[in-house]
Amino acid sequence: MKQKSLGSAIMQGKCPQCREGDIFPTSIFSYSKLTDVNHRCPHCQAVLVPEPDFFYGAMYISYAFSVALVINVLLILNFFFKDPEISVYMITVVISNILLLPLMLRYSKVLYLYWLGKLSYNPLKAKK
Numbered sequence: 001m002k003q004k005s006l007g008s009a010i011m012q013g014k015c016p017q018c019r020e021g022d023i024f025p026t027s028i029f030s031y032s033k034l035t036d037v038n039h040r041c042p043h044c045q046a047v048l049v050p051e052p053d054f055f056y057g058a059m060y061i062s063y064a065f066s067v068a069l070v071i072n073v074l075l076i077l078n079f080f081f082k083d084p085e086i087s088v089y090m091i092t093v094v095i096s097n098i099l100l101l102p103l104m105l106r107y108s109k110v111l112y113l114y115w116l117g118k119l120s121y122n123p124l125k126a127k128k
């Protein structure tokens with residue numbers, strides 16, 4: 001079996017240990033359970049929530065995503081639309097934030113789990 005790269009495992013929201021099991025039980029389009037995380041990996045049984053409230057720290061990553069989004073929207077509007085009204089900036093920032101919220105919430109948790117979850121890749125766990 002071909003090994004999944006770190007980048008593709010992060011992009012697909014896979015378990016850090018086996019890179020096969022899903023971190024999230026639902027699809028990204030399920031708004032009601034958007035932030036739910038599997039307590040254990042369905043493939044290798046690795047603990048994905050090491051302690052209660054573990055993912056509170058992910059809000060810092062989510063905040064960084066939001067700031068990066070605002071800066072990018074401001075730069076793009078300023079560059080391509082020749083400095084429009086302030087209301088155009090505000091409406092565009094709000095709409096793009098709402099549209100990208102599911103992605104930012106999920107990837108902040110994925111990155112936080114990969115960064116501080118204390119799980120390292122084990123190719124033997126991927127086979128099973």
Ligand SMILES: [Zn+2]
Pocket residue numbers: 015016017018019020021041042043044045046
């Ligand atoms: Zn796993």
